[in-house]
Amino acid sequence: MFTPEEVEQFNRDGYLPGPRIYTEDEAETLRVRMHEILRGKRTGAESVRNLLGDVSDRVVYQIVNSWEADDLFNAHIHNEKLCALAAQLMNTDTVRVWHDQIQYKPSLVGGPTDWHQDHPYWPIIQPADLVSAWVALDDATEANGCMWMVPGSHHWGPHKNGTIGTDDNFDPTPDLEDLPEGIEIRKVPCPVKRGQVMFHHCLTWHGSPDNHSEHGRPAIAVHYMPGHTRYEPGDSHIMEDRVEVAPGEILAGKYFPTVWEKGPVAVGQT
Numbered sequence: 280m281f282t283p284e285e286v287e288q289f290n291r292d293g294y295l296p297g298p299r300i301y302t303e304d305e306a307e308t309l310r311v312r313m314h315e316i317l318r319g320k321r322t323g324a325e326s327v328r329n330l331l332g333d334v335s336d337r338v339v340y341q342i343v344n345s346w347e348a349d350d351l352f353n354a355h356i357h358n359e360k361l362c363a364l365a366a367q368l369m370n371t372d373t374v375r376v377w378h379d380q381i382q383y384k385p386s387l388v389g390g391p392t393d394w395h396q397d398h399p400y401w402p403i404i405q406p407a408d409l410v411s412a413w414v415a416l417d418d419a420t421e422a423n424g425c426m427w428m429v430p431g432s433h434h435w436g437p438h439k440n441g442t443i444g445t446d447d448n449f450d451p452t453p454d455l456e457d458l459p460e461g462i463e464i465r466k467v468p469c470p471v472k473r474g475q476v477m478f479h480h481c482l483t484w485h486g487s488p489d490n491h492s493e494h495g496r497p498a499i500a501v502h503y504m505p506g507h508t509r510y511e512p513g514d515s516h517i518m519e520d521r522v523e524v525a526p527g528e529i530l531a532g533k534y535f536p537t538v539w540e541k542g543p544v545a546v547g548q549t
């Protein structure tokens with residue numbers, strides 16, 4: 280578990296590196312499974328696409344809900360260590376999965392993930408207090424496009440996409456009129472070892488630059504919901520087809536598995 284000082288650090292900064300969850304071999308097995316999903320050998324994920332669009336010469340492969348395509352990724356979203364740490368950071372007894380998301384930046388042609396907050400992309404759930412567990416399936420370094428964070432930015436409230444833009448050097452280009460006065464926008468690299476986790480709050484501004492290196496950058500984020508997250512329809516979202524509860528109700532059901540209920544919940548028990 281995290282120490283009280285670490286929890287305080289997360290609450291102050293909006294992100295926190297965590298322990299190694301997987302051995303080298305375990306992470307490698309997941310990385311191979313990721314490639315099998317990308318090659319179409321394992322099917323059932325919600326979506327597989329190039330986030331930058333088919334006409335771009337840069338590539339960020341995104342797979343949403345690998346857990347539905349593969350038993351090891353299903354075990355991953357239930358991983359006891361991850362779920363216990365997420366529950367601690369969200370200060371909740373119950374943890375559900377909103378969705379998972381692989382972002383894979385292939386060597387040399389891997390493109391940027393622009394500065395953004397997550398929750399504005401999730402207009403059908405409230406409140407904005409989810410926590411994501413981002414696990415690197417190979418070393419994520421400054422050279423191959425590790426995540427970068429703006430410390431403390433989760434305290435600035437939700438903003439529309441682009442309020443902090445991204446220039447060609449991956450520097451933030453803030454629209455200061457729309458942001459609180461007196462803030463400091465500092466970008467901090469967050470290198471993560473293969474198999475290690477890093478957590479971030481759903482309002483923390485973050486992104487990741489191009490991968491010009493010889494090494495791919497595979498990683499999976501699981502977006503965890505605390506027990507009180509509700510379905511509040513707003514703009515459309517790809518997960519909405521799977522919602523089986525009424526507006527205003529707790530977002531639960533087979534597509535949003537409960538993975539922690541005062542302790543671990545086994546695969547298939549949700």
Ligand SMILES: O=C(O)CCC(=O)C(=O)O
Binds near residue numbers: 380382413
């Ligand atoms: O994997 C990346 O580089 C970006 C992932 C991300 O934006 C997220 O997990 O919220």
